Amino acid sequence: MKYITFDQHRIAYKTEGKGTPLVLLHGFCEDSFIWDDFKPALIEAGYSVTCIDLPGFGSSDLPAEPNIAWIADAVHAVLAEQMNQRALLIGHSMGGYVALALAHKHPERLLGLGLFHSHPYPDSEEKKEARRRSIEIVQTKGTALYVKQLIPNLFAEKFSKSSTFVVDKLVHRAAGYAPEGIIAALQAMMNRPDQSDVLQRYRNPVLFIIGTEDSAVPYDYSMKQTTLPETASVVVLEEVGHMGMFEARRKTQQAILQFADFCVQLAQTA
Numbered sequence: 001m002k003y004i005t006f007d008q009h010r011i012a013y014k015t016e017g018k019g020t021p022l023v024l025l026h027g028f029c030e031d032s033f034i035w036d037d038f039k040p041a042l043i044e045a046g047y048s049v050t051c052i053d054l055p056g057f058g059s060s061d062l063p064a065e066p067n068i069a070w071i072a073d074a075v076h077a078v079l080a081e082q083m084n085q086r087a088l089l090i091g092h093s094m095g096g097y098v099a100l101a102l103a104h105k106h107p108e109r110l111l112g113l114g115l116f117h118s119h120p121y122p123d124s125e126e127k128k129e130a131r132r133r134s135i136e137i138v139q140t141k142g143t144a145l146y147v148k149q150l151i152p153n154l155f156a157e158k159f160s161k162s163s164t165f166v167v168d169k170l171v172h173r174a175a176g177y178a179p180e181g182i183i184a185a186l187q188a189m190m191n192r193p194d195q196s197d198v199l200q201r202y203r204n205p206v207l208f209i210i211g212t213e214d215s216a217v218p219y220d221y222s223m224k225q226t227t228l229p230e231t232a233s234v235v236v237l238e239e240v241g242h243m244g245m246f247e248a249r250r251k252t253q254q255a256i257l258q259f260a261d262f263c264v265q266l267a268q269t270a
Contacts, residue, residue, distance in 0.1 A: 001014050001053070001058075001059050002012065002014065002015070002023075004077055004078055004081050004082075006073070006074045006077040006078075006084060007064050007070075007073075007074070007107070008064070009055060009060075009061040009062070009063070009064055009074070009120075010050065010059075010060060010061045011034075011055065011060050011061070011074050011075075011077065011078060011165075012053040012054070012058055012059035012060045013050055013051065013052040013053065013078050013082075014032060014050070014051050015048060015049065015050040015082065016039065016043050016048070016049055017042070017043035017046075017047055017048045017049050018046070018048055019046040019047045019048050020046075020047055020048065020085070020087075020088065020111070020260070020264055021047070021048050021049075021050060021079075021083045021085065021086075021087035021088065021262065022042055022047040022048065022049050022050070022087065022088045022090070022256075022260055023050045023052065023075075023078075023079065023088065023089045023090065024038075024039065024049065024051045024052075024090050024092075024093055024095075025052060025054065025075065025086050025089070025090065025091040025092065025095030025096075025098055025099055026051075026052075026053075026057070026093075026094075026095050027091075027092040027093025027094045027095050027117075027118075028053060028093055028094040028186075028189065029057075029094075029147055029150060029151065029175070029177065029182060029185075029204060030057065030092070030170070030174070030248045031053045031054075031057040031058030031059075031177075032051035032052060032058055033058070033173060034092075034094070034109060034170070034245060034246075035049075035051045035245070037249070038245045038249060038252075039051065040252065041253045041257070042253065042256065042257065043261075045257050045260075047088075047095070047260060050078070050083075050087075050257075051197055052073070052075055052078055054071055054074075054094070054095065054098065054185075055070075055071055055074055055184075056177070056180070056181025056182070056184050056185055057062070057177055057181055057185075058262060060074075062109070062180055062181055062184060063144070063184050063188070064179065065149070066096050066183075066184040066187040066188045066191075067183075067187075067188050067191060067192070068076075068098055068101045068188050068192045069105075070188075071098050071101075071102050071188065072098045072099075072101035072102040072105065073105075075098055075102055076102050076105070076106055076109065079106075079109055080109075085090060086108075086109060086110055086111045086267070087109060087110060087111060088110070088111050088112045088113075088259075088260050088263055089102065089110050089112070089113055089114065090114035090116055090207070090256060091114065091115060091116060091118055092116040092117060092118065092243065092245065093116070093117050093216065093217075094118075094119050094188075094189055095116070095118070096114075096115040096116060096117070096118020096119070097118065097120075097189065097192055097195070099113055099114070099115070099118075100113075100115075100118075100195040100198050100199070101192075101195065101198075103132070103198055103202055104195065104198045107201075107202060107203070107204070110204060111204060111260060111263045111267055112204050112205045112206070112207065112260070112262075112263035113202060113204065113205075113206050113207070113262065114207035114208075114209070114256065114259060115118075115206070115207065115208050115225070116207075116209045116220070116244065116245070116252070117209060117210070117211055117214055117216065117217055117242045117243075118217065118227070119221045119222060119225050120194065120195040120196040120198060120199055120225055121194060121195075121216055121225070122192060122193060122194045122195075123189065123190055123192070127184070127190075130192050131186045131187075131189065131190040132190070134146065134150075134186055135183050135186050135187070137149075138179045138182050138183055138186075139179070139183070142179065143174070143175055143176075143177055143178075143179050143182060144175040146182070147171055147174035147175050147177075148171055148175070150174075151167060151170050151171045151174060152167050152171070153215055154215070154216060154242040154243050155167060155241045155242070155246070155247060156211070156213040156239055156240055156241035156242050156243060156247060157213075158239065159240075159241065159243075159246070159247045160214050160241075163246070164203075166246055176189070182253055194255075196225065196228055199225060199228035199229045200228050200229070202229055202230070203230060204231070204263065205229075205231040205233060205259065205262060205263050205266065206229040206231065206232050207232075207233045207235070207255065207256070207259040208222065208225065208226050208232060208233070208234045208235065209235045209237065209244055209252055209255055210222040210223070210235065210236045210237065211236070211237045211240035211241050211242060211244055211247070212236060212237065212238050212239065212240065213240060213241045214240070214241050214242045215240040215242065216241075217242065217266050233258075233259050233262070235251070235252075235255040237252070239249060
């Protein structure tokens with residue numbers, strides 16, 4: 001891993017390959033490890049792939065402020081320091097919230113934006129209450145118990161039962177995260193604003209990857225957002241939950257590569 005310092009906080013990232021920059025942002029209770037088996041196909045296709053540990057996870061420091069905007073500023077600091085050209089930005093779950101916040105402040109930095117099992121809408125009151133309960137569980141019972149309950153439910157039931165090694169590996173890794181990082185992320189997600197206007201104003205292409213069995217992102221949210229941007233590519237994965245990079249690796253790799261190629265070609269003809 002390499003590091004930059006942003007606002008006196010260390011942010012970890014790794015870049016591999018040569019070509020147009022393609023940045024992958026992980027989701028909640030994950031780190032850049034989730035892309036280890038996913039990114040080689042993107043690198044082989046001629047992209048420079050950067051995977052960032054969001055603040056509070058992996059090798060990055062805790063965030064200075066528990067909000068999505070600060071995390072997006074930290075990600076932008078990596079882009080600004082390491083890349084001299086526009087990047088493709090793909091965010092999974094919470095990483096999608098971060099990607100939207102970055103697109104809001106720095107649309108000029110991006111060739112295209114991808115929401116991988118994510119959406120722009122704020123938490124409902126019911127969702128906020130669920131996050132408050134999650135914070136209480138982490139505070140009183142610890143990280144290990146919390147992620148053991150959380151992570152298996154992110155997968156479609158069929159995959160979760162047939163791929164216990166993958167699920168258990170993610171649970172084991174997440175159990176090592178600092179409770180302060182998990183709590184900060186829960187607070188950041190709970191308090192994030194409605195970002196649907198970002199998609200409405202964004203003028204470059206947007207990719208939506210949607211799982212029909214995604215229990216974390218309501219299907220109606222997933223589909224409603226696809227009408228917001230001017231140019232959209234929509235990929236619906238049948239019998240896939242919230243973790244398409246594992247549940248449908250080849251399909252999601254292909255979706256991102258086709259989208260990336262389209263964005264690059266569009267930029268070259270502009």
